[in-house]
Amino acid sequence: MAHDFRTILEAHLPDEDATGRLAQDLATALLPGDLVLLSGDLGAGKTSFARALVRALAGDAEYEVPSPTFPIRVDYAFPRLKLAHVDLYRVAGPDEAEELGLEEVLEDGALVVEWPERFPDWPSARRLEIVLTPEGSGRNVAIAGGEHWQARLARSRAARRFLDAAGWIGAGRNPIVGDASSRAYERVRHDGRVAILMNAPARPEGPALYDGRSYDALAHRALDVRPFLAIDAALREHGFRAPEIFRADAEAGLVLLEDLGGDGLLDAERRPILPRYEAAMECLAAMHAVDWPDTAEGAGGPHKVPPYDREALLVEISLFPDWFSRVRGERAFPSEDLEPFLAAWSGVLGRLDWTARTWVMRDFHSPNILWQDEAEGTDRIGIIDFQDALVGHPAYDVASLAQDARVPMSAEEEARLKRHYLEARRALGSFDEEGFDAAYAILGAQRATKVLGAFTRFAVVEGKPTYQRHREHVKGLLRRNLAHPAMADLKAWYDPYL
Template sequence: MNDYSTIELHLPDDAATQRFGQDLAAALHRGDVLMLKGDLGAGKSTLARSIIRALAGDAELEVPSPTFTLVQSYQTALPAYHYDLYRLGDQDEIFELGFDEASSSGVCLVEWPQMAEAHMPADGLVISLTEADDGGRYAELAGPKEKMDRLNRAMEQRRFLENSGWRNARREYLSGDASARHYEHVFVEDRDAILVDSPALVPAGPMNSTKSYADIAHIALNCTSFFAVGEILRGGGLRVPSIYAKDLDNGFLLLENLGHDGIVDADGKPIAERYLAAADMLATMHSRAWPRTHVEAGISYELPPFDRDAIMAELDLLVDWYVPERTGGPAPSSLRAEYHALWHEALDGIEEGEKTIMLRDFHSPNILWQEASEGSDRVGLIDFQDALWGPSAYDLASLAFDARVDVPANMENAILERYLERRKDTALFEAEGFRRAYALMALQRNSKILGIFVRLNRRDGKPGYMRHLPRISGYIRRALDHPRLGSLREFYIRNRLIDNVE
């Protein structure tokens, strides 16, 4: 087959096999099936154990061989299912072991796949292990190009680590996000860091006659923006990760680990003190004059504007994705035209307002609490590559209407009032104008998010985001309570874009 490729590797010892398993774990996606072939003692279980431990983020995790149970399951970052089919009596028995569900819901590692060869997927990745004369082993990998490209990318990550002074680093899967970015926790002796893989994005087809959505909405296409914006923020005294190593051309960064302590508790509820501290940080940030550009050898970066075109492109996500989800069909052209007209009218009142660095996604997943620090340094920032130059009200709305957390109305109001109190002595700051901009940006952001979360489900096969829709809809109802948003409120209610309006 033209789209089938192979790779051969020499693994001189068990440590190399374990590192290879970590590299494989970094490349896996939900639905992948790895067929591990080789004689007894060839290293299949060693490799499977390393993959599972990397996915679990636990180098000491007990991973027994499923020789007698035939299958063991693990609730890791990606659900993992470890099969050993050596004792399988009949090929069809594999279905009694839940193979169909496992191979669609998680990652399957299958030792002795030839015992159920008729039921192995044609697009699976085959890894054949054989002994080498030096006491190590050879690994031959074969699979479809898309899967092999992922594996090659994981091996490029390994080379980046080695070239950055992190040779033989242990890798543990950390997380991904709604984008194509990938994160890992890496360790060498007593050092640890966060590996960021941010491959260059190829924008989808044009949204209009000349530009894509990514162009219009100013979505970062590579990790240069993360580096440049981070340097601007660091220069202004904000707490961002130090960069230990970078390869901007290939999209790799090695960052300081700011920890895992966020601004929500173990049950996912907001910690009021930390949300208020984050509002304090924004008030301090917005009281300063910031450069809009970062220039150094080989890099010149300017923060793009959150202009009318970008705002409207984001708002169209609600019409393009959420309206069809609600109604079962595409939005009528009349609805779109009225929606645009009302939004253009509403935006006319804020474009001359205060502008500053707009972090864009300033909410709980992207804020790491630094308990040992003081003041603004307690608020660690980790996701700012899509930062823009825009209304100061936007980031406060992003925080107080946290898309991932139920922020009750009284806490949201406390966050707003805390911010206003901290800004009252800022020259030219006008509180009532800020309140209106805050409500409007909350409405704009949450309208966009409704569309994005539906798109993640419909287009990208990520249904988990749908559970957030009731919260986002509730935030929209709250934002629409502002007295100067009456026309938009009537539109959202009349077109049933929100529920349970009294």
């Protein structure tokens, strides 16, 4: 038993609803590699607890959850998490239990076990023990785990108290797939209302790696929810479809916000719906026609929007030499080439028109755009990810969308989207179209360079290998941008890697 293993919670659950709420609180904290051991006598409520947990992950209160008593093991593959639900009551001993391949489940999924005492040698690192004891019409519960579980369950219980204080007492909680960040999201339901809970505790600034400064500082990455709240308020004030904030605790990093649905820019086969992409380009054009303030004011206080300056662009580019070659078969980037590579990039970035400025959402692409089918105009484009917004060149977000890193599109489709943006911009007034074309190639190449490094880092450091499936597509995007005359000085640097 790990030295930090201790009791986390002891409580009385008066009815099935209370049991279900606790199971939902646990489901929101569950991660791949977690082992949940449910103990108690027959009729103690182990299967009821497990069933509520599975339904929370499924996002469906009526989801069919069979008892695993006879099949022994039932597997689920939910979008957010894979899970195996196991009942060892009929297992004769440890040898038979080992044949179920339970430890393999923990490599990339979570495991919930009833009657765990049939197999005493459970790994301790990610174990959570839950003991249920009937009492009256309800049951008592005792939960014990290590420090990792103590922190996660404490956070989930704090989120429950936040929802209660917001008037969503007893709300149903369903964890949903998040983004590439450390933020977590839930869809919450109460009395016919639906909202999204953003769980984003402030994170510490990263280590000083670049002449005494961190990547976070140089790239101007948000460390808490205050920038999100401020940018959201400004977008809504100017008529754009960011989610309404129902309640926020900036200090705690908890935000209850409008649910803009789950319909995006892709069809059921995850192919681009080009008319929706074109509507998003019209939205960008409208955003780029706004004279945005330097400081935005939100529920968390004022936020000065940082510049997307040369330092920020270069430190993002550095992700490529730092991480790209950490995939088997890729050519290593020589350390002695780093300084001249970044110097070459600095020269190309110097050709940008730094007076062409707008708010750059920075990740304006398919995962962060929700289609509002009943709306019109720019209201059709729901914008949900903008906490890292900067003041920069308008071409960046246009390239981010037309060169969607997760969605393969032909060069002709990309050109169609870019052309649609230019037509929308012309309709709103004159702008430097020739300078925009060069900036589009430069910033598209910068973004593809950054993404190739970042996606590798997600796979290597954060255990998210699915990002690697976009690797060849992003290389292709980079090749398209390098073909532009504005990128002539950099093309030779990339040839060995593409």
